[in-house]
Amino acid sequence: KAGVTQTPRYLIKTRGQQVTLSCSPISGHRSVSWYQQTPGQGLQFLFEYFSETQRNKGNFPGRFSGRQFSNSRSEMNVSTLELGDSALYLCASSPTSGGSAGELFFGEGSRLTVL
């Protein structure tokens, strides 16, 4: 099976712009989660989608949003970019959500630099 695929892998934006990141989960996985990874804060949970519904949301401002499509592919969007949004954004998929937590399968990440 192909692993979790994230695009683009690298991107550079300027303050005030917006960005959309894409994640294709492993075939058959219906849960997609997003994490922001920075050197100072480590991995921080953004949100999780399961069957096109947002199941959980982390403590991030409303500028961060996401969605999931019927084929389980997910996108996240960050509007009005700030310098502090520079980070590695990781997507993780899982076959299940709820009950005993499933294993997370991570992508390689999208590295966003905001200038």
Next chain:
Amino acid sequence: AQRVTQPEKLLSVFKGAPVELKCNYSYSGSPELFWYVQYSRQRLQLLLRHISRESIKGFTADLNKGETSFHLKKPFAQEEDSAMYYCALTRLNTGNQFYFGTGTSLTVIP
């Protein structure tokens, strides 16, 4: 609030020596605890979870609810164990919202 603390950013041990990576957590309910690992140039991946009570690549982790700890141990470190290790916590029946520690970079010296 849920919090996972890994007190050591860097840890170096000699090959063949025992290794222990510390993880402490704060959570009021019933947590599920995991260790994830990232080897050089590889993706973050699951190493082990406490609910399975398994040993993976010689590593074990015991959940100590009294001390709220989930330390990762291996009796004899190998060079291939050099990696970044993350302790993570989630809650039962709440989906896949994980809280990660900031990680410990383990270097095994030949």
